[in-house]
Amino acid sequence: MSKINEQCKREADRRLKPPADFWSWCYSQITTYKWSNKDKTIIASNLSLGHCIEKRLTKSSRLTFYDKTYFFSIILSTSKRIEIQSYEFSSKLVEGKQFINFQLTNLERFENDKHTKIGRSYSGQFCPYLFANFFGGGYYTGNKFYPNNWAERLRKVSELKYLKFGYIDYWEIERFYKYKFEIEFAQKIHAYRLANEIMYPNYRIGFTRTVDMRTLNRRWLQKNKQFFKNSNRSFNEFELSRRLKERNGQLVPGIESYLTYHDIKHIPKGVGINKFQKWVIKYHIEFNEYLDYLKMLREMGIEPEGDAMLVPKDFTAMHNHTVGLYNQFVEERRKLEDKKKRKQLESEFKLREGMDKTINGYAFHVPRKVAELIYEGKKLHHCVSSYTDKHFKGDTLIVFVRLSNQPKKPLYTLEVRQGKIAQFRGKYNQDVPAEVWDIAKEWMKQTKLVKKLLKRTDKRKMLQVLPEVKEQT
Numbered sequence: 001m002s003k004i005n006e007q008c009k010r011e012a013d014r015r016l017k018p019p020a021d022f023w024s025w026c027y028s029q030i031t032t033y034k035w036s037n038k039d040k041t042i043i044a045s046n047l048s049l050g051h052c053i054e055k056r057l058t059k060s061s062r063l064t065f066y067d068k069t070y071f072f073s074i075i076l077s078t079s080k081r082i083e084i085q086s087y088e089f090s091s092k093l094v095e096g097k098q099f100i101n102f103q104l105t106n107l108e109r110f111e112n113d114k115h116t117k118i119g120r121s122y123s124g125q126f127c128p129y130l131f132a133n134f135f136g137g138g139y140y141t142g143n144k145f146y147p148n149n150w151a152e153r154l155r156k157v158s159e160l161k162y163l164k165f166g167y168i169d170y171w172e173i174e175r176f177y178k179y180k181f182e183i184e185f186a187q188k189i190h191a192y193r194l195a196n197e198i199m200y201p202n203y204r205i206g207f208t209r210t211v212d213m214r215t216l217n218r219r220w221l222q223k224n225k226q227f228f229k230n231s232n233r234s235f236n237e238f239e240l241s242r243r244l245k246e247r248n249g250q251l252v253p254g255i256e257s258y259l260t261y262h263d264i265k266h267i268p269k270g271v272g273i274n275k276f277q278k279w280v281i282k283y284h285i286e287f288n289e290y291l292d293y294l295k296m297l298r299e300m301g302i303e304p305e306g307d308a309m310l311v312p313k314d315f316t317a318m319h320n321h322t323v324g325l326y327n328q329f330v331e332e333r334r335k336l337e338d339k340k341k342r343k344q345l346e347s348e349f350k351l352r353e354g355m356d357k358t359i360n361g362y363a364f365h366v367p368r369k370v371a372e373l374i375y376e377g378k379k380l381h382h383c384v385s386s387y388t389d390k391h392f393k394g395d396t397l398i399v400f401v402r403l404s405n406q407p408k409k410p411l412y413t414l415e416v417r418q419g420k421i422a423q424f425r426g427k428y429n430q431d432v433p434a435e436v437w438d439i440a441k442e443w444m445k446q447t448k449l450v451k452k453l454l455k456r457t458d459k460r461k462m463l464q465v466l467p468e469v470k471e472q473t
Helices: 003-013 020-028 150-156 170-178 180-188 192-199 218-223 235-246 261-266 273-283 287-299 315-337 339-350 370-380 384-393 434-446 449-454
Strands: 032-036 041-043 052-056 065-077 081-094 097-111 114-120 357-359 362-365 397-403 412-417 420-425
Touching (some): 020 065, 065 150, 081 170, 180 192, 315 384, 357 434, 384 397, 384 412, 420 434
Antiparallel strands (some): 362 397
């Protein structure tokens, strides 16, 4: 016998003794059998077992078979110890006679601030961990618990007697015992909401617990006693307040209904933290939907900035618009993955080679990716992204016009259609200065490929999203 086996066996042997009624109750849960005909009766067991299945005795009656395995548990407690004992009862029949054997399978003990686990394998070896009842099951799968009013005894006799709690299930004993000091401390200072969070840690979306016991310990409770004393404040409210202060903000009343402390790190840096909270509360923003919105933008290569993007007045409309753009982006990405489509685009882009030029301090760039058009539209607050399909099909030509020393910063957007400048706009559809128009005309002259490109376009009129602008003379 190994040393570990010996140690575990000693611990198992000193377990609390179940009352005699427990064993009687276990047997009362086991099914027995009775076979009979006019000449003979076979009773499987003379024990006080449970439900009796009666069958007709015939020559073909099967009297030898493995019956069933039962699992029973009992919770016992003293002033210094709590135990959950589990037993396996196996029933089999041999020539009509029922044989029942039982053995300890699992033992959980809470004593001296320790949680001890002992399991017994099918070979009879004792180990420092629990065994599942069935393959793919749990430690208590199929277990019936002895109704000995154990919860009430925990409240009156055990080490948990100093805690105030209502309903408790067997699997909650571990948590109650592990954090008994923290629970008792919170209850003594009348911070009952915090105490309940420790005892019954609910989960929010994403399976994040509402209370983090890695943070909430004895020292933390003593340090932050005044915040929770005689209040209904939650752990989330405390952490929200603390993390908001780290962002140079303060907790706006009501925000705890919308955000958890885990959400703070996901709030964009480009918006005031207090302003963001008020926006969330005013428009009832679902934060997960907001994160979805940010994720779509960033996947498309757009870093959100400014109030119009970070805290839009009509978030629902903005989100829906972004979804449409994102779907378009995904579709374009899918097309690029298709070899045939990729070749078509490559041939299209060959016609546009040489169009990127710098003239008199202004850089002209023909976008080659959907994300570029989306980014341009977002930054300049117009709907150039709606021209994506027509631009890549060659039905129109979109050109970005920027300062040559700031080539990545959107400034003006140019549309060339049927050999003419159809639209030329700045931020919020503002007019473009006359001198920039002159530079654009010079670009048209220098870019001889424009005519070649536009020969391939059809004569159909485009649906206009931006206001139509006539070429300035």
